[in-house]
Amino acid sequence: MGRSLSDRHRAYYQRRAEGGAGIVVTEVASVLENDWPYERAPLASECGPGWQSIAAACAPYGTLVLAGLGHTGMQGSSAYSQSVLWGPSRVADPVTRELPMAMGQPEIDQLMAGFREASAMAIASGMDGVELDAGPRSILRQFLSGLTNTRQDRYGTDRVALVREIISAVREEVGSDHVVSLRLSCDEEAPWAGLTPDLAAGFARDLSPLLDLLVVVRGGLYSSEGYRPDFHCPPNFNLDLCREIKAAVSIPVVVQGSVVDIADARAALGVAEFVEMTRAQIADPDVVVKAARGDRPRPCVLCNQTCLVRDPRNPVVTCVGNPSAGFETVDPDEREQISTPRAVLVVGGGPAGMEAARISAVAGHSVTLVESSSQFGGMIRTFARGDGRSRFTLLAQWLEDECRRSGVTMRTGAAVDAQDLSDARSRGELVVVATGSAARPPTYPVDDSVRWLDASEAFGKLTTVGPGPVALIDPLGGPIAVALAEALAAEGVSISIVTLDSIVGSRLGASGDLVGANTRIQQAGVTRVLASRVIEIASGAVCVEHVHTGEWSQLECEVVIDCSPRLPNETLKEAADIQVGDSVAPRTVLESIREGRFAGFTTRTSFNSAERAIS
Structure with a gap:
């Protein structure tokens, strides 16, 4: 299997350069073949x-x-390389529990040669320089940290020695006319032995004469989620850390840390010379040029649902709001115009419908978007209640505003039926149905002793659900039940979560919020009923069965909220030319917007999802 950079990489980076990025750093490449951290x-x-x-x-x-x-050293994977992991010392990775071999001088020499040779090849290939990774999952950080470096030789008594020698070797190789940058974890959030800001400032001061650029990040062995956290951590969270490190060096510094809004970027430039906006540029490759001309870029909502490289599902990195990110060589360019416009009717103003309308209108079609409720946004607005999830409303609002800016005729409170759609088709209009979902009836007996709600209804009635007790039933293990629990706990409601899994929110591992979510709900006093399924709801209680022991127990409650996936609203299915989003099946935000985008492309070309799947 090849481990090269493909034409899709080229297209992705080219698109960001076109959009105004001043510096592009390519995906970190392993300098030795024995390092193969993901497929x-x-x-x-x-x-x-x-x-x-x-x-x-x-x-x-x-x-x-x-x-x-x-x-990646001891934080790599042996699954692909089929070889032993390397590490400064025999310290196991807390995630995989795999114990590395302690590197001797021969391995250290190989590592130094690997960095030197890789740097030489990069410069020979026309790169302007290199960025060496000493971030949260790097062997260089492992040598710097007392958590992982317990050596007694000179690489242990002087933990910066190896990094210094490697940078010196790289500088010798690339010369003074090419950039040498270091991405340095400056806080492992493990002060008992890990890198602290004080230690990192000293290391940065030592290394800076060999460098042209320093990228300040955080995270380490026990806090990799601190590198790119989701919306629960505020944007610009590294500003104080960056300010502290900047005071120790005289070279330009890059601030990183959930900088996704232009206003935040401008504020960060008061601390550092450069701002890293990786996720913002995944969400919108034109973030820089749009900001320069006064347009609003597509917002990054900091959800981490599809943009983490080390996702165990191993997908292509993309964005829930911009599903063409990473697919630049596959998807059409949404900016392309058509020569033969037509009328398009989109029914349903959720994320799928709005994206279908927007893409169609940008192409030049005459588009009408109708929504039966009083507002656009669908389930995005429904579930974006409180906490950082309110950032999702930014995406809903951007879609609505862009539809209007693109000339879409938009109507709320507009109920249509199959005859209306049949009439539209007879007039030559293309009909896109994105009517969303309907509540799923309970799959277990429920008597009238409790109030039963589905999750979307509960989000709309947060202040009237309590005071409880409330039982949340979560068969999905995703963010919905956790978000509801947090929102209700903030209202003073007594809550229990019933889940089939052995941990609440099991699907949150992919976004990096699994530990954080369980910490928050425990601190909020939420009761966790694990490895259990609902048998019935009767006499003011939920009867549950433990999935392993078969033991039955009861939870007293006044309200039950079922977070099961909803059912598709198929009332207009037969009248549709194209059907997308929740009206097809329960969809994530990514899937809804992606299908809406495909529908928009279909209105102007022969492109469809089957062609993309084949690609």
Whole structure:
């Protein structure tokens, strides 16, 4: 299996350069073949042609392109390399529990040679420089940290020694006319032995004479989620840390840390010379040029649902609001116009319907969008209650505003039936149905001793649900039950969550919020009823059965909220030319917007989802 940078990488980076990015750092490539942290991880020795094509593609836009280089050491994976992991000392990774071999001088020499040779290849391939990874999942950080480096030789008594020697070797290789940048974890959030801001400031001061650029990040062995947290952590969370490190060095510094809004970026420039906006540019490649001309970029909602590289499902990195990110060579360019416009009627103003209307209108169609309720946004607005989830309303509002800006005729409180759609089709209009979902009736007996709600209804009645006790039934293990529990707990409601899993919110591992979610609901006093399923609801109680022991127990409650997936609203299915979103099946935000986008492309080309699947 090849581990090279593909044409899709080239297209992705070129699109960001076109959108105004000043510096592009390519995906971190392993400097040695024994480091293979995830299936698609690039290998530096195979990246020459890819680096060359990326550098050439970004050059016309004046973008500086750096090759990311690293080695994940003990935090890597042996699943693909089928070889032992390396580490500074025999300390197991707390996630995989895999114990590495302690590197000797031969392995250290190989690592140094790997960085040197990879840097030379990057420069020979036309890159403007390199960025060395000493971040949360890197072997260089493992040598810097007392959590993982317990050596007694000079690489233990002087923990910065290896990083210093590698940077020196790289600098010797690339010369003074190419950039050498270091991505440095400056707080592992483990002060008993890990990197602290004080230690990192000292390391940065020591290393800065060898560097041109320093990227300040946080996270480490026990806090990898601190690197790119979701919306529960405020934007610009690294500003104080960056300010502290900046005071110790005289070279330019890059601030990183959920900087996704232009206003926050401008504020960060008061602390550092450069701002890293990775997720913002996944959400909208034109974030820089749009901000410069006064337009609103598509917002990043900091959900982490599809943009984490180390997702155990191993998908292509993309964005829930911009599903074409990562698919630039597959999807059509949404900016393309058509020569033969037509009338398009979109029924349903949720995320799928709004995206279908927007893409169709941008192409030049005459589009009408009708929504039966009083507002656009669908389930995005329903579930965006309180906490950081309110950022999802930014996406809903952006879709609505962009529809209006693109000339879509928009109507709320507009109920239509199958005859209306039949009449529209007879007039030559293309009909897109995105009518969303309906509540799923309970799959267990429920008597009238309790109040039964589905999750969407409960979100709309947060202040009237309590005071409880309330039982949340969560067969999905996703964010909905956790969000409801937190919102209701803030209202003073007594809550229990019943889940089939052995931990609440099991699906949150993919977004990095699994530990955080369980910590928050425990601190909020939420009772967790694990590995259990509902048998019936009767006499003011939920009867549950433990899935392993078969033991039955009861939870007294006044209200039951079922967080099961809803059912598709199929009332207009037969009258549709195209059907998308929850009206097809329960969909995530990503799936809804992606299907809406496909529908918009279908209105102007022969492109459809089947062609993309084949690609």
